[in-house]
Amino acid sequence: MNEIKKTYKNYVGGKYVRSESGKTFRIELKNEFYEVPLTSRKDIRDAVVAAKKGHTDWQKLSPYNKTQVLYRLSEMLEGNFETYQQLLQDAGLTKAKAKEDIHKAVDSIIWYAGMADKWEQMTGNLNPVAGDFFNISHQESLGVVFTLNSNTQSLNSLLLNMLPALTVGCSVISFNEENSVLALKLAEDINNSDLPGGALNIMSGKFELLIEDISNHVEITAMAIYKEIHNDEKTMIKENASKSLKRIFINPPTMGLEALFPFIETKTVWHPKGR
């Protein structure tokens, strides 16, 4: 007899919550069954409210502080190395591959943690305008970002689909399907990492059931799709996005300065010089 191991909850607004619908779906890993929430439309709306607050609280932390919070997340991951290794092995990875993936995941967090207080120096600059003006362009976070994760059984991929938006100060609603157990496990470490509630929200469900609601939601500023989806789904997302000029990114880069480009807005400020 297979036993049901654990019922996971969504992680929204810094709290573990069940789907308001009460619905779950089952994920099988190595003959074990896990029940994870089947996120509903209402759950998404609630998550956006939480993420809006999360964005306000996260973006106002100093870059130095953001670096430390992200670094702490890597410490949490290291501390739970064996748990992740077991989950990845249950998902079919060899012991060596599982270990390698977790090491890479830790390195990815370290890279982004150190980026949080530097990227603005690489994306912003003084503009040499003709005239007696001080003119500077710097960048701000877009707002609430929905990410559809690649859903490969990889902790590193999972993190690389959240970190670019998070690092620049966006709040993230990370949506997971096949890799939900891994993602909801990660939520426990996120909860212990001092990220403000709502900055990073982890949800599980079936994207195809929510695609209309998510792409129509005007308070989601951007969607980053890191998973291969059907062309008609891409079209639907972009059509709905056009109602509020939502920014849509299909398979954006996950490393390098260019990984941050989708999630930032350039603000340019002018001031005259004079006596």
Place this chain on the structure above:
Amino acid sequence: MNKWEYAESIESSSIVNIEKKYGIFIDGKFQNANSKKFIKTISPSTEEVLSSVSLGNEIDINSAVESAKEGLKIWSKLSGTERAKYLFKLARLIQERSREFAVLETLDGGKPIKESRDFDLPQVAANFFYFAGWADKLDLSWNAKGLKPYGIVGQIIPWNFPLLMLSWKVAPALATGNVVILKPAESTPLTAILFAELCQEVGLPPGVFNLVTGDGSTGAALVKHPDISKIAFTGSTGVGKYIQKETADRDIGLTLELGGKAANIVFNDAAIDQAVEGVVNGIFFNQGHVCCAGSRLVLQEDIHDEFVTKLEKRMQSLRVGNPLDKNTDIGAINSKDQLDKITSLVNEGVEEGGTIFQTDCELPQNGFWFKPTLFTNAQPSYRISREEIFGPVLTTLTFRTPEEAIEISNNTEYGLSAGIWTEKGSKILWTADRLQAGVIWANTFNKFDPSSPFGGYKESGFGREGGRHGLLSYLKVQS
């Protein structure tokens, strides 16, 4: 004491030579459009017909795309420095013929010669100079891997700054190695046609710059063409949304520079006389046909009466009339359609309960004109406080605290620009951090430069034009 009589000073239009009919510019030469249809372009200050330009159809767009494909073969083989030389040459030629361009712009669009001569044309040349220099330094521009040109870029530009918007689009696109199909606005095609002649003169390889004149249907055909890999559009938010929707089934790049309803915030510690000048420039520049116009005056309550008195006095001195008169401050409204839209929104503002002030100026008999207009006692819910009027109409809202100023200013779906007037440096930075807008002018307004990125937050669009950031609008990041 006797007042001196006003003496006009008219710029001669003999410098321009406008033909009766124009074709479309494809394969490096002017050709007859397949449509065989023409649209008349008039001078909005006299309603005189200036010329007829081709109404490009789908087949014309197809021809332009074929031409662009050939152009891309040549253009992509040139080194950055070779591309730069063409752009430098264009810049120089624009400077040399700037008076001709300025007069043509004023005739076709109705803007004061003072502005086309002293603002539009110098900026146009500057844009070509600036982006010319980037063409052979793209590898130094960003610490990002795999930046590549899109290929064939479709560009659709508005009627408020016809040649300037051409330069904002064409210069960076060509510098980054793309080729261009440009669709100018229906009511202001003439300076783009003259620009095409310049492209011939500098020997730009055929197909690198293509021009198809026409109306909305021409633009739609361009947007729908499957071989276009990037659309750059400046215009209304409504059309921007249409373009995003229409291109939803394709993997293409989009830059949308759309509408605005900018707040121009005046704090009680501002230098009042300077702020009055800035507010006047912010809304009445180019008849208020400016997407980043400071159309909402957000005024601290305790200086309201003093400020409005000074503002009305200053507005009375604005000279409205013949745009070719070098003394004219406010020219003609660009079209009958636009005049009707402004009139209807202003009438609604009065009906809703706003207090209207208009200057005592006399308006010419022919052409399209609108008096400089100020609304006070307006509520944030009024249409004049929310919708882009795109005319010489300023709406006043008041606030008590800086927090309230931010709330009022950000309470719009737009986020293109904003203004801040205060003598206190820390307050400028505090306010600028909180305003959701892509361009913020502090103790100044409506300043532009090729090196300074321009573009909006929220429903004012996405992507930037100008500066190092403007390059990213024409370079694809490969994942």
